[in-house]
Amino acid sequence: MEKLFVIKAGGNILDDAAMLQSFLEKFAAIDAKKILVHGGGKIATTIGTQMGIKPNYINGRRITDAATIDLVTMVYGGLINKQLVAKLQQLHCNAIGLTGADANCIPAVKRPVKEIDYGFVGDISSDALKINNWQLLLDNGMVPVVAPLTHDGNGQILNTNADTIASALAVALSKMYDTRLIYCFEKKGVLENVDDENSVIHLIDKNKYKQLLHDNKLADGILPKIENAFNAIDNGVHEVLIGDGNDLLQNCTQQVKGTLFK
């Protein structure tokens, strides 16, 4: 099977112009099929404030109300997505910007209301993804750049976590491609010692994971990411890599830095 890289770029990369440019140059240079999934960054909050849209929280959870879904549709699907596409085109990377509504490529279900009504938030499953459309674009040399937005099939755009989209895409496409999922975040990888940035654990398999759990060495913040990584691997993704964006994309066809899960 041919290699495919599904790469999630977090807000810290989007918010720093120099870091973003360096990241995009390395992304453009990857000589393989690839998908970029981007998050939101601080710009949505800045523009929301200018427009008088106040963040709406219930029990500490951010709610996507009607004003907020329009805001993120503009900022994630328009401003951020199209600026990334234009910058990648400059780097001769044939980027095409997508939300889950485009070509119905990420159908979602509005999150059912239980204790909290999250508003216009979409839950997705990798089974529902239309892999034909993804394959058509990938096999014709296009590089999808995906905003963290989905749709319900009834005309409503929905807000969906970018990590979740990256994972669902990697799982669905691992049926067709030898898929590596790469999460770029603000640390250099999973740390053996949370106070030492250089104590990156370079390989975590299930035995190592059990041992780390047993030794109580994992910080709370990293646990969901690790669970997410093994969930992807259990569902067909070949490898998951977590670490600093600029480190990871340097020669990402070999692994040199960050934490590899397999």
Next chain:
Amino acid sequence: MEKLFVIKAGGNILDDAAMLQSFLEKFAAIDAKKILVHGGGKIATTIGTQMGIKPNYINGRRITDAATIDLVTMVYGGLINKQLVAKLQQLHCNAIGLTGADANCIPAVKRPVKEIDYGFVGDISSDALKINNWQLLLDNGMVPVVAPLTHDGNGQILNTNADTIASALAVALSKMYDTRLIYCFEKKGVLENVDDENSVIHLIDKNKYKQLLHDNKLADGILPKIENAFNAIDNGVHEVLIGDGNDLLQNCTQQVKGTLFK
């Protein structure tokens, strides 16, 4: 050659929810290859005002400054484009939203500064359009929904008139398809008597056009549209139709209303 409809929807359709829904239902029902090009509508001005972005005019011409190009990238490329895509998906029309940056499908050149510096405005030529990408999407059952945005290939998004995009696309694609270009605007067609909405001229060929010019029957506002129509026809477009959106798309595979140029 297979039929292709390139349809431009103006602001009056986008600004009225009921009219838009009716228009999209008729668009979705067209049983042929098709492209929708949309303009801006009033929402960009409303959001710009909320954000404190003042329209910038020099000698009566609107200038696209840095704040304005970000605004229209958000509103045209994000909010309007993705809402149209989601609504068309609901109608089982496999819409995919595009700007000219996506897949480099409409390369442009920043308008050279002469008497006026128009700012981030893109001029396009139908010769430069990458028809392979359009063909790939169209021949795989996708329906491009195009925002009035292009790019310069150097990372900069540019503002481009939607009428011009529709015309350039129709001309370029007329090499591959039997193309009809449809301009939906606020009148029922070209009027024989500008004060009588029902005096629509249903067919204008070059002889009729010369006669109308000679009789001085054409209002100033309609002249650029007519010149545009004949320019498209002289460059390979099979037919151009101008009139009210909801009239035109009803059975648009036959012409029943509006003004046909051929």
